[in-house]
Amino acid sequence: MNKRVPLTGNDAGAEALKDVNPDVAAVFPITPQTELMHQFASYVHDGVVDTELILVESEHSAQSACFGAASAGARTVTATSSQGLLLMAEICAITAATRLPVVMPVVNRAISAPVNIGCDHSDSMFLRDAGWIQLYCENSQEVYDTVVQAFRIGEHKDVLLPVMVCLDGFIISHTMEGVELIGPEAARQFVGEYDAAFRLLDTAKPITVGPLHLTDYYFECKRQVVEAMATARRVIVEVGKEYGRLTGREYALFEPYRLDDAEVAIIALGSTCGTAKVAADRAREKGLRAGVLKLRSFRPFPGEEIAEALRHVGAVAVLDRSISYGLPGGPLFHEVRSFANGGAVLVSYVYGLGGRDITPSDLQCVFAELAARRQSGESDGVFRYIGLRES
Amino acid sequence: MASELIEIRWHGRGGQGAKTAAQLVAQVALEEGRFSQGFPEYGPERMGAPIRGFTRVSDAPIRLHCAIERPDVVVVLDDTLIGMPSITEGADHKTIFVINTMLAASEIGDKLKGAGGKPVGTLYCIDATTISIDELGRPMPNTPMIGALVKATACISISALKKDIQKKFLAKFGERVVRGNIRAIERAYEEVQTS
Numbered sequence: 414m415n416k417r418v419p420l421t422g423n424d425a426g427a428e429a430l431k432d433v434n435p436d437v438a439a440v441f442p443i444t445p446q447t448e449l450m451h452q453f454a455s456y457v458h459d460g461v462v463d464t465e466l467i468l469v470e471s472e473h474s475a476q477s478a479c480f481g482a483a484s485a486g487a488r489t490v491t492a493t494s495s496q497g498l499l500l501m502a503e504i505c506a507i508t509a510a511t512r513l514p515v516v517m518p519v520v521n522r523a524i525s526a527p528v529n530i531g532c533d534h535s536d537s538m539f540l541r542d543a544g545w546i547q548l549y550c551e552n553s554q555e556v557y558d559t560v561v562q563a564f565r566i567g568e569h570k571d572v573l574l575p576v577m578v579c580l581d582g583f584i585i586s587h588t589m590e591g592v593e594l595i596g597p598e599a600a601r602q603f604v605g606e607y608d609a610a611f612r613l614l615d616t617a618k619p620i621t622v623g624p625l626h627l628t629d630y631y632f633e634c635k636r637q638v639v640e641a642m643a644t645a646r647r648v649i650v651e652v653g654k655e656y657g658r659l660t661g662r663e664y665a666l667f668e669p670y671r672l673d674d675a676e677v678a679i680i681a682l683g684s685t686c687g688t689a690k691v692a693a694d695r696a697r698e699k700g701l702r703a704g705v706l707k708l709r710s711f712r713p714f715p716g717e718e719i720a721e722a723l724r725h726v727g728a729v730a731v732l733d734r735s736i737s738y739g740l741p742g743g744p745l746f747h748e749v750r751s752f753a754n755g756g757a758v759l760v761s762y763v764y765g766l767g768g769r770d771i772t773p774s775d776l777q778c779v780f781a782e783l784a785a786r787r788q789s790g791e792s793d794g795v796f797r798y799i800g801l802r803e804s
Numbered sequence: 805m806a807s808e809l810i811e812i813r814w815h816g817r818g819g820q821g822a823k824t825a826a827q828l829v830a831q832v833a834l835e836e837g838r839f840s841q842g843f844p845e846y847g848p849e850r851m852g853a854p855i856r857g858f859t860r861v862s863d864a865p866i867r868l869h870c871a872i873e874r875p876d877v878v879v880v881l882d883d884t885l886i887g888m889p890s891i892t893e894g895a896d897h898k899t900i901f902v903i904n905t906m907l908a909a910s911e912i913g914d915k916l917k918g919a920g921g922k923p924v925g926t927l928y929c930i931d932a933t934t935i936s937i938d939e940l941g942r943p944m945p946n947t948p949m950i951g952a953l954v955k956a957t958a959c960i961s962i963s964a965l966k967k968d969i970q971k972k973f974l975a976k977f978g979e980r981v982v983r984g985n986i987r988a989i990e991r992a993y994e995e996v997q998t999s
Contacts, residue, residue, distance in 0.1 A: 587843055
């Protein structure tokens with residue numbers, strides 16, 4: 414085993430960017446992402462990497478700079494959170510549909526109002542349909558590993574989509590944990606040289622970027638993003654396997670934890686999955702066969718595989734750290750349910766908005782509620798909150 | 805597995821270095837080949853306002869990602885916080901309290917009651933503020949409090965702690981600050997009193 418070094422999630426993201434040495438980084442601060450790009454900027458300043466750092470005046474400009482640099486064929490990164498992601502949303506959709514594989518750590522934070530800097534997934538869920546691949550991380554190790562893999566996934570010639578690497582604000586971004594690094598040599602060898610198929614500045618092969626497509630081919634461009642996302646499902650698994658051969662840490666679309674014989678299970682995104690694993694262990698000590706499905710890839714969404722993995726489980730709680738107004742249940746719940754083929758009782762739990770803590774005892778209660786529902790066979794579609802202070 | 809996990813909750817005021825101390829202990833544990841986490845309260849920090857920090861140390865990988873509900877150890881960097889319910893929250897008769905105070909353990913004990921007025925845990929008291937003024941020239945109780953914590957719990961070794969301080973502080977703050985911090989840690993380790 415390599416030496417584990419103490420890094421916060423933000424440090425781990427910066428370390429991965431440093432080890433990859435991208436061509437261009439657009440930088441604008443926002444809590445809780447600020448330290449990530451601050452740390453990376455110090456590597457640029459110290460000459461550890463030769464990335465062109467662009468200090469911009471807003472996130473809209475950050476994503477615009479990424480669009481320009483990536484159009485020119487540069488390996489391009491930025492990072493943001495919350496309001497910053499919403500401000501750049503307009504350009505995010507353009508980056509994706511122009512098929513520019515920008516890599517962007519998103520340090521998940523609640524969106525206003527009320528003003529809040531705590532973690533939830535409302536920001537990345539806001540861009541659910543923007544055409545970005547979205548990979549969620551449980552801990553700092555996964556942040557490092559996923560940022561490195563993101564370049565290979567997004568830049569794959571049959572994918573060519575931008576990738577958000579989502580990490581929970583404060584819970585991961587500010588928690589110091591041991592992380593194994595592969596170092597710049599191995600990381601750069603793993604990602605390889607980026608050879609863009611088209612380059613705006615290649616005067617020998619002139620191209621037009623961002624032309625008008627009216628009723629003639631606009632529709633087809635959108636359909637091609639659908640195909641790229643479908644291909645990304647295969648590529649995420651291939652890249653995750655190859656990374657596993659290199660490091661011993663293999664990655665896939667999701668990670669099953671004690672699911673094989675589970676009667677009840679939780680499906681969730683991000684850091685909560687770690688806490689849910691502890692809750693599952695404790696539930697098992699009390700005789701309840703509990704498991705966890707940690708979803709890593711929310712876009713593309715591996716619906717059939719999730720349904721298959723949960724087929725034998727009697728009752729499933731789908732945990733959303735975001736909310737969909739006007740439709741009971743969070744986005745993850747509705748997507749899981751759209752692939753459910755009968756069988757399991759599905760319950761939607763919305764939790765942790767604005768950084769409200771989620772503990773193993775909260776999740777043991779969820780497992781206990783699932784066990785009761787499994788017994789009673791109560792029908793699905795039930796919508797619950799965890800830790801709400803109104804009743 | 806649960807018995808191998810030590811959960812430490814830090815209480816201080818913004819500016820006293822509770823977050824730094826929480827992360828420093830986690831770093832030293834990692835240097836010693838163990839698994840650890842160090843993190844601040846998730847949210848804004850304001851100078852003088854009550855804040856919390858958290859450290860987990862374990863022989864096995866740590867999967868929890870939440871605040872510490874039932875601390876094995878509570879470190880209090882500022883005794884004016886005593887009496888706030890958050891200090892004794894989740895504590896029981898087995899909890900170890902390490903408190904920065906000029907008062908004796910017997911005097912603090914009366915003020916430190918858990919839920920239902922029940923007495924809580926074992927008390928370790930140290931005047932870390934005076935030690936830091938003597939050794940560092942300013943009231944910065946966090947490093948001596950780590951010395952007292954190590955004496956009370958042996959969660960990390962004192963030699964690894966000193967080595968880490970030497971390594972981390974030397975380039976950033978210079979030899980004088982390193983010496984002051986190491987003396988502060990040693991003094992707190994020696995002078996901490998228990999009830």
